[in-house]
Amino acid sequence: MKLPIVLLLLLQVLLPASIAHAQQRLWVTEAYLELSSGPGNEFPVFHVLERGEGLTVQSRRTQWFQVMSDSGVEGWVVRQALEQTADAAGQPFHFKAVGESEYQKRRWEIGFMGGDFQGSDVVSAYVGLAFNQNLSAEVMLSKALGTFSSSHIASLNLVSQPFPRWRVSPYLSLGTGSIRTEALTVLVQAEETTFNAANAGVGLKYYVSHRFMLRVEYKNYVLFNNDEDNEEVEEWKAGFAAFF
Amino acid sequence: MESWFRRILLTVVVLTSLVIAPAHAAGDEGSELVIEPLLDRRQIHEPAIDAEDFELTLFVGSMSIEDFGVSVSQGINLSYQVTPWGFIEASYGQSSAELSSYERFSGAARFMTDEQRQLSYYTMALGVNLLPGEAFLRHSAYNTSLYLVGGLGSTSFGGDDRSSMMYGIGYRLLLNDWLALHLNVRGYLFDMDLLGEQKTMHNMVNQMGISIFF
Numbered sequence: 444m445k446l447p448i449v450l451l452l453l454l455q456v457l458l459p460a461s462i463a464h465a466q467q468r469l470w471v472t473e474a475y476l477e478l479s480s481g482p483g484n485e486f487p488v489f490h491v492l493e494r495g496e497g498l499t500v501q502s503r504r505t506q507w508f509q510v511m512s513d514s515g516v517e518g519w520v521v522r523q524a525l526e527q528t529a530d531a532a533g534q535p536f537h538f539k540a541v542g543e544s545e546y547q548k549r550r551w552e553i554g555f556m557g558g559d560f561q562g563s564d565v566v567s568a569y570v571g572l573a574f575n576q577n578l579s580a581e582v583m584l585s586k587a588l589g590t591f592s593s594s595h596i597a598s599l600n601l602v603s604q605p606f607p608r609w610r611v612s613p614y615l616s617l618g619t620g621s622i623r624t625e626a627l628t629v630l631v632q633a634e635e636t637t638f639n640a641a642n643a644g645v646g647l648k649y650y651v652s653h654r655f656m657l658r659v660e661y662k663n664y665v666l667f668n669n670d671e672d673n674e675e676v677e678e679w680k681a682g683f684a685a686f687f
Numbered sequence: 688m689e690s691w692f693r694r695i696l697l698t699v700v701v702l703t704s705l706v707i708a709p710a711h712a713a714g715d716e717g718s719e720l721v722i723e724p725l726l727d728r729r730q731i732h733e734p735a736i737d738a739e740d741f742e743l744t745l746f747v748g749s750m751s752i753e754d755f756g757v758s759v760s761q762g763i764n765l766s767y768q769v770t771p772w773g774f775i776e777a778s779y780g781q782s783s784a785e786l787s788s789y790e791r792f793s794g795a796a797r798f799m800t801d802e803q804r805q806l807s808y809y810t811m812a813l814g815v816n817l818l819p820g821e822a823f824l825r826h827s828a829y830n831t832s833l834y835l836v837g838g839l840g841s842t843s844f845g846g847d848d849r850s851s852m853m854y855g856i857g858y859r860l861l862l863n864d865w866l867a868l869h870l871n872v873r874g875y876l877f878d879m880d881l882l883g884e885q886k887t888m889h890n891m892v893n894q895m896g897i898s899i900f901f
Contacts, residue, residue, distance in 0.1 A: 467736065481830040483771035485819045502737040502864060504900070505771050509864060538736070555775065555811035557839040564850035566839045568777070568811060586841050588850035590878075590885075627847045627880075653770040683813060685769050 467500040469510075469536055473527040478518025482507035490516050498528070505653065506540065546650045546686060547576055547607055554658060554684025560596075561676045563589030567596075569684075576607040583618075594624040596664075598642060614660075616644040622666060638666045644678075654685045739900040740768045744869055746780065748894030752806060752844075754881070756785030760892055766814065774814045776836065780892070781807040784844070803846040808875060810853045812838025822860060830861045842877045851877035859898075869896035 471492050478490040482504040490512075492498060497513040506522045528536045539545070552571035559565065564587070571581035578601070585596040598620030606612050618641065625635040646660030659681045666674040743765050750760035762780030769775060784804040790797055818833035834857050842851040855873030862868060871894040879888050 480821060480828065481819060483816070483819050486821075486830070500736050502739050504739050505768055507771065508736065555777070555838075557811075564839070566811060566841060566850065586848065586850075588841060588848055590880075593848040655769040655773065683775060685767055685775055 467530065467536075469498050469500065469525070469528040469530055471496050471498070471527070472529045472535070476520065476524060476528065478510070478512075478516060478520060479507075480518065482509070482519045484521075486519065490518055492516075500525070503538075508538075541653050543610070543650055545654075546656065549573060549686035551687040552579070552581070552656075552684050553687075554656075554682055556658065556660075556680040556682025558678065558680030558682075560585070560587035560594070560678045563587040563592075563594070565596075565678060565680065567680060567682070571602065571684075577604055578602070579604075581616075583620075590627075592624050592626045594622050596620065596622045596640070598640070600642070600644075604648070611647055611649045614646050614648060616642075616646065616660070616662070618642045618644075622664070636668075638668050638674075640664050640666045642678075654687070656684050656686060658682050658684060739865060742766045742768065742774075742867070742898050742900050744867075744896045744898035746869070746871065746894040746896040748871070748892060750780075750782040750806070750890060750892045752782065752784045752890050753888040754787045754789070755804075756787075758782050758785055760894070762892075762894065762896075764896070764898075771819075772816050774816070774834075776812045776814055776838070777809070778812065778840075779807070779809045781805065782892075799845060803844075806842065806844040808840055808842040808851060808853075810838045810840030810851070810875075812836045812840075812853060832859045833857070834859065836873070842875060844877075845879065845881075849877040849879060851875050855892075865900045867898045867900070869894070869898060871896060 471494050474494055476492040476496075476498075477488040478492065479486040480489050492512050498510045501509045501511060503509070507519045508522065508525050509517065510520050510525075511517045522538055522540060525536050525538070530536065550573050552569075552573070554569055556567040556569070557565065565585050567583055567585035569581050569583040571579050573579040581600050581602060583596075583598050583600060587594040587596060598618040600616045600618030602614050602616045604612050604614040620640055620642070621637055622640045623635065623637045642662045642664045644660050644662035646658060649657040651657060660679075662678040662680075664676040664678065666676060668674055744763070746762035746764060748760055749757050751757045760780055760782035762778060764776060764778040766774045766776035784799070784806055786797070789795070814834050814836040816832045816834045820831050820833075821828045822831045835855070836857065837854045838852075840851050840853060841848050843849075853873055853875050855871060857869055857871040860868045871892070873892045873894070875890045875892065877888055878885060
């Protein structure tokens with residue numbers, strides 16, 4: 444619990460810097476510009492700026508921009524509507540929409556998955572870094588929780604996506620890591636074991652919208668235990684991720 | 688010898704003229720435009736606008752641990768607003784269990800150490816802003832949202848880690864652009880082998896929180 448508090452304090456120190464961010468001056472170039480009361484389609488339009496009126500962009504939440512008009516009215520404008528304004532040089536306002544092309548050019552991917560690890564429930568969190576459209580590396584931390592034991596799985600995986608432009612795009616992954624298993628205290632002989640493991644997997648990534656994607660995968664782990672036969676473990680998972 | 692010197696001199700002159708000539712030409716163009724363009728070249732630049740898609744929340748409230756009474760619970764929560772209607776969230780929380788009803792009434796020995804009574808959980812969840820809206824207080828309007836969350840995670844209790852499921856409903860009231868208040872009711876479910884019997888524990892958490900957007 445101490446670490447999150449430290450993080451929070453750190454953030455609060457950094458916060459004023461993020462508030463004092465660059466503000467952009469714009470002028471309405473179309474007949475009118477509608478201001479909504481909140482960042483979403485559901486919020487009502489409560490004010491209209493006329494052609495030629497000036498406004499300042501203050502911040503952004505998803506694809507909605509908070510603006511303040513020169514007359515002092517604060518409201519939210521969706522990206523498409525704000526593109527009907529221009530800056531002092533007459534250049535139209537432009538902000539790249541997050542769509543499929545950004546998804547294909549994504550560099551970072553952060554996601555959560557859940558599923559089944561040889562009969563145990565498993566939850567995972569991962570961070571992926573793309574080298575190009577086809578190849579990325581990811582660090583995945585998982586916790587498999589069974590009736591009699593719990594395991595921590597850490598792995599470094601290489602993911603290859605042969606058809607990155609498909610909306611539902613298959614991928615292959617190869618990885619290596621370690622699995623630490625401890626028996627629950629209910630059992631008399633509580634012991635802890637750590638094995639190195641390699642894994643191979645196949646899966647699908649599906650782009651939903653904005654910065655949101657879904658993912659399902661199957662993995663086969665080989666545990667290099669000290670017995671003569673290596674142990675094989677199957678894992679099924681599904682989850683979601685955001686990309687940057 | 689002379690021709691060698693001349694060649695060098697010539698090279699120097701040619702090179703200097705190559706370097707200077709375009710600079711002169713550019714200078715001439717600036718003072719006298721042959722064709723005046725009607726349209727400016729469009730320069731696309733991405734404006735640096737402060738994005739506030741992340742929300743960090745601190746929670747405090749009560750957690751009712753099944754069979755173990757009600758105790759204070761704290762939590763921290765980081766969420767990322769992916770679309771106006773949805774967010775993903777990672778959360779961590781903790782609480783500490785009281786004596787179970789069995790221990791209290793039977794007068795028997797405690798079956799858990801103080802350390803085992805510590806409960807902590809982390810969850811990865813998906814949230815939906817179900818009912819976005821506004822609340823009116825005196826002459827001000829505040830944006831609000833009623834949201835649903837559901838996710839999976841791990842709960843550590845009784846000295847062991849168990850897989851857990853979370854579902855909940857929350858209400859967010861934005862005081863200004865970057866500060867919000869939360870009210871939250873969440874249920875955490877996990878299976879536990881208590882006194883030799885496997886059962887599903889259903890633990891409710893009622894929380895109040897304060898959050899910052901960044």
